[in-house]
Every structure is written in structure tokens, then in C-alpha cells.
Amino acid sequence: xxxxxxxxxxxxxxxxAIDIADWDRLAEAYAAAIxxxxxRIYTMLRGGLWSSLGADVSGLDVLDLGCGHGWxxxxxxxxxxxVRGIDGSVALLEHARRIAPTVEFARYDLVRxxxxxxxxYDRIVAHMVLxxxxxIDPVLSYVQRVLRPDGRxxxxxxHPCFFNYKTRTDATTGELYCGVTDYLTSAEWWIDSYGGHxxxxxxxxxxxxxxxxxxxxxxxxxxxxxxxxxxxNAAFYQNIPKFLMIEAQHRDR
Numbered sequence: 001x002x003x004x005x006x007x008x009x010x011x012x013x014x015x016x017a018i019d020i021a022d023w024d025r026l027a028e029a030y031a032a033a034i035x036x037x038x039x040r041i042y043t044m045l046r047g048g049l050w051s052s053l054g055a056d057v058s059g060l061d062v063l064d065l066g067c068g069h070g071w072x073x074x075x076x077x078x079x080x081x082x083v084r085g086i087d088g089s090v091a092l093l094e095h096a097r098r099i100a101p102t103v104e105f106a107r108y109d110l111v112r113x114x115x116x117x118x119x120x121y122d123r124i125v126a127h128m129v130l131x132x133x134x135x136i137d138p139v140l141s142y143v144q145r146v147l148r149p150d151g152r153x154x155x156x157x158x159h160p161c162f163f164n165y166k167t168r169t170d171a172t173t174g175e176l177y178c179g180v181t182d183y184l185t186s187a188e189w190w191i192d193s194y195g196g197h198x199x200x201x202x203x204x205x206x207x208x209x210x211x212x213x214x215x216x217x218x219x220x221x222x223x224x225x226x227x228x229x230x231x232x233n234a235a236f237y238q239n240i241p242k243f244l245m246i247e248a249q250h251r252d253r
Contacts, residue, residue, distance in 0.1 A: 015134035015188075016111035019198055020088045023132075026195035027069070027091035033194060035071030040227060041128065041243060045156045048222030048245035052154035053123050057081040060122040063146070065139065066110060066129030070096025073103045081123075086115065111135050115142045122148055126155040130207070131200055140214040144250070153216065153248045159223065159241050160203055164189060167236075176236045211248050220247035 010018070023030070034041070042049075054060075058080030064073040067085030069092045077083045077100055085100075087093055088109040096105050108115050111134055124143050130136050143153050158164070161183060168179045187201045208218060223241035 012135040013112050015198070016088075016109060019132065019134060020109060022197045023089040024091040026197060027089060027095065030194040031069040031092065031095045035069060037075075039071075044224045044227055045127075045222075045243055045245050048220075048224060049125070049127070049154060049156060051222070052152050052220060052245065052247040053125065054152075057123065061119065061148075063121045063124045065124055065126040065143070066132075067096060067105065068092045070099045070103065070105065072125065072127055073105070074100035076125075077103050084119075084121075086110070088113075110139050112138075115146075117142075117146055120146050120148045120151070122151050124151065124153045126153075128156055128158075130155055131157045131160075131202070132197065134198075134200065136207075136210055137213070140210055140216065143248075144214045144216055147250065149250055151249070152219070154245060155248075156243060156245045158199075159244045160201060162240050162242055164191070164199070164201070167240075176233060178240050207246070212251075215251045216248040217251040218246060219249045221245070 036042070053062075057076060060081050062076050062081040062083050064070075064076065064083060064085040067073050067087045068089070070085055073083045073085040073096065083103045085096055085103055085105045086108050087096070087105070088107065090107060093105050093107055096103070106116065110129075124147055126139070130139065133139060147153055161180065162178055165178055165180050168177055169175070170177060184203050186203070186206060189199045189201055191197055191199045211218060222245045224243065224245075225238040226240055226242045227237070
């Protein structure tokens with residue numbers, strides 16, 4: 001049995017437990033590599049993210065859903081928001097409590113646990129989270145329940161059209177292009193970054209349909225230009241967005 005077949009034989013609950021164990025294992029490497037104002041992924045998504053969150057979050061109730069090691073929670077709190085951070089990794093939350101000791105952090109498995117419904121939020125943000133969850137329906141159901149009627153839910157993720165697909169060179173023209181195969185089929189990929197973790201590839205229509213099921217409507221989508229590490233190819237990469245931000249609000253507002 002191949003690793004993909006073994007993965008397919010597991011339930012979403014079993015996959016979620018394995019995924020959290022992986023994030024506990026790689027917490028140190030991830031926290032050292034990701035986060036902060038100069039983080040490369042964040043700098044690409046920052047404009048879209050804050051266009052949804054709003055320039056002034058002071059006094060707002062904000063939920064950092066899948067907060068990881070808490071760097072975004074700390075940034076939101078520094079801007080005056082009342083922040084709660086939720087994550088499934090004990091190891092990442094240990095980092096979060098050191099980074100932002102005044103923020104309330106709580107450990108919940110986003111796939112398997114009943115999430116707290118003791119308050120509502122003006123903003124809910126899930127930065128680079130949903131593609132790492134075996135099942136996004138529990139999260140979207142929760143968002144629909146605790147997001148205030150005029151609230152906004154902003155989530156970011158690798159762009160499913162282009163993430164993890166290889167850049168190729170046309171043999172005739174020498175032009176660069178992105179080689180995309182089997183985009184519409186949902187799949188589980190093993191990503192080596194930070195020590196290795198599972199990534200759940202899903203199409204954009206998958207995410208939009210999931211939002212619709214939970215009575216959430218897309219109100220904004222931003223595909224920022226990719227920042228190239230190689231200046232010679234900067235123009236090409238600027239037109240191949242590697243990440244995106246989607247905002248959703250209550251459909252009946």
C-alpha cells in the first residue's frame with residue numbers, strides 16, 4: 001500500500017490527530033522561520049489581509065483561528081484588538097504565550113473539538129490554516145456561528161492553482177511557464193517545509209462551495225504578486241500569484 005493509499009484509508013479525525021502531532025514536532029523550526037512584519041509570506045498578503053481586518057482594529061473582538069505560535073495575535077493585540085488565539089498544537093501555543101503573554105490562548109483541535117461559543121467576534125482571521133486541516137467544514141460552521149452579523153472572516157492560503165506546481169521552461173521559446181496538472185482533484189501532499197507536514201490541495205470552487213454551505217459569501221479575493229527570489233525572473237513571478245486572501249461575510253446580511 002502506498003502512502004497515499006494509507007492516507008486515504010484514514011478518517012478525517014485520524015488525519016487531524018496525525019497532523020497535530022506533526023505540528024507539535026516541527027513547532028520549533030516553524031516558529032523560528034515564520035512570522036513577524038518581515039515574513040515573506042506575510043509581506044505578500046499583508047495588504048489584502050489588512051484591507052479586510054481594517055486599518056483600525058482597536059476595540060474589536062478578534063479571533064485568530066489556527067494562531068500557531070501567536071505572532072499575528074501579538075500584532076493584533078498591539079494594535080488594540082481584544083484577541084483570542086486558538087490552535088491545536090500544544091507546542092506552538094507554548095511559543096504563543098511567550099510572545100504575547102497578555103493574549104488569551106486556548107488549545108482546541110479545529111477539526112475534532114467543540115470550539116468555544118462564549119462570545120462573538122467582529123473579525124475572524126485564519127492565516128495560512130485551512131489548507132492544513134483534514135476537514136474545513138467544522139471550522140466554517142464555527143465561523144458562521146460566532147461571527148457577528150456585520151463581521152468579516154479573512155483567510156489566507158497558498159494559491160491552489162499555482163502552489164507546489166513546478167516552473168518550467170518552454171523548449172522552443174525559452175519562456176517560463178507554470179506546469180499545472182490535475183488541479184480540480186482534491187489531494188493530500190506531503191510538504192517538506194519546516195520538517196514535513198501534510199497539505200490538503202483543494203480547488204477554489206471547493207472553498208467557495210464550502211463557504212456557501214455555511215451561509216457565508218465571498219466579499220473580497222486578492223491574489224497578490226509573488227515576490228521572486230531571483231531578480232532576473234521577477235516579472236514572470238509577479239504574474240503567478242503563489243498565495244491568496246479571501247474575505248467572507250454572512251450571506252444574509
